[in-house]
Amino acid sequence: MEIKRLALVLADISGYTKFVKMHTMSLLHAEMIITELLEAVIDQAKYPLTLIELEGDAAFLCAELGENEREATQDILRQVTEFFGVFTEKEMHLISCDSCMCEACRNIEKLKLKAIVHCGDVAVNQVRQFERLAGEDVILVHRLLKNSVPAKEYIMMTDAFYKISGGIAGETPETRLENAEGIGTTKVQVYYPVVDKTFPTQPVVNFPTPGSEFRTIANRWNNYAQRRMIEHEPRRNFASLPDKKMTLWSRFDYFVLSDIISSLYIRWLKLTKKN
Numbered sequence: 001m002e003i004k005r006l007a008l009v010l011a012d013i014s015g016y017t018k019f020v021k022m023h024t025m026s027l028l029h030a031e032m033i034i035t036e037l038l039e040a041v042i043d044q045a046k047y048p049l050t051l052i053e054l055e056g057d058a059a060f061l062c063a064e065l066g067e068n069e070r071e072a073t074q075d076i077l078r079q080v081t082e083f084f085g086v087f088t089e090k091e092m093h094l095i096s097c098d099s100c101m102c103e104a105c106r107n108i109e110k111l112k113l114k115a116i117v118h119c120g121d122v123a124v125n126q127v128r129q130f131e132r133l134a135g136e137d138v139i140l141v142h143r144l145l146k147n148s149v150p151a152k153e154y155i156m157m158t159d160a161f162y163k164i165s166g167g168i169a170g171e172t173p174e175t176r177l178e179n180a181e182g183i184g185t186t187k188v189q190v191y192y193p194v195v196d197k198t199f200p201t202q203p204v205v206n207f208p209t210p211g212s213e214f215r216t217i218a219n220r221w222n223n224y225a226q227r228r229m230i231e232h233e234p235r236r237n238f239a240s241l242p243d244k245k246m247t248l249w250s251r252f253d254y255f256v257l258s259d260i261i262s263s264l265y266i267r268w269l270k271l272t273k274k275n
Helices: 024-044 069-097 105-110 136-143 159-165 213-229 248-274
Strands: 002-014 050-054 058-064 112-127 130-134 154-158 174-180 184-191
Touching (some): 002 069, 002 136, 024 058, 024 069, 024 105, 024 213, 058 069, 069 105, 069 112, 069 154, 069 159, 112 136, 136 174, 154 159, 159 184
Parallel strands (some): 112 154
Antiparallel strands (some): 002 058, 002 112, 050 058, 154 184, 174 184
């Protein structure tokens, strides 16, 4: 075990709790949508900010601060700020080409991103090629996910990180006191990123056209669904989604019943247009 001075970042996606029920297609599509949005965020992270672990609908990242802590924290803060832009771009891309009628696909714009940023002395355990982080600072970052901030999208940094980084240049944060369970009252600084949320109109419900972007997405998601149902794809612990066991009925629901419902709905839309 080694003690390192690290910056810790927890990027979390939420928003599906009220919108995705137990329908198999909605649930599996929600899992894939969250996964693809998280991947877009992770791909934006550049060294020394590296992924430690995927935690359901959150990504846990860290970076060594090194000798120039001010410079390191400013770089990390810049990257975290950019997460919100790529997150929204990915949302817009999925919305613009996804004509699936399931509840998850029809509510992609409801998903929001928040980031918790902190720094401290962390115990690092090397397990083969993986690093495991431990200590009160790691616990604090996770506990701060449950807070009193009324907004759904924000960057929350602890006062410890804020004092080193100086915060986001030209912007004034909101100072708050949050109760971190088991740790106590923690002073934090909260920023609300300004991102253009003018989402495109979602295409009319239809089956994926061969060669289209939606066909590519549908194939990827169907492959994921097949792997999940035969347990070749382990389910991550999505905090905002129900943990539903896949059964033979789930396969019928996803691959047969959903197609029947979609076919009837598309036929009804065409008849409505004619009339």
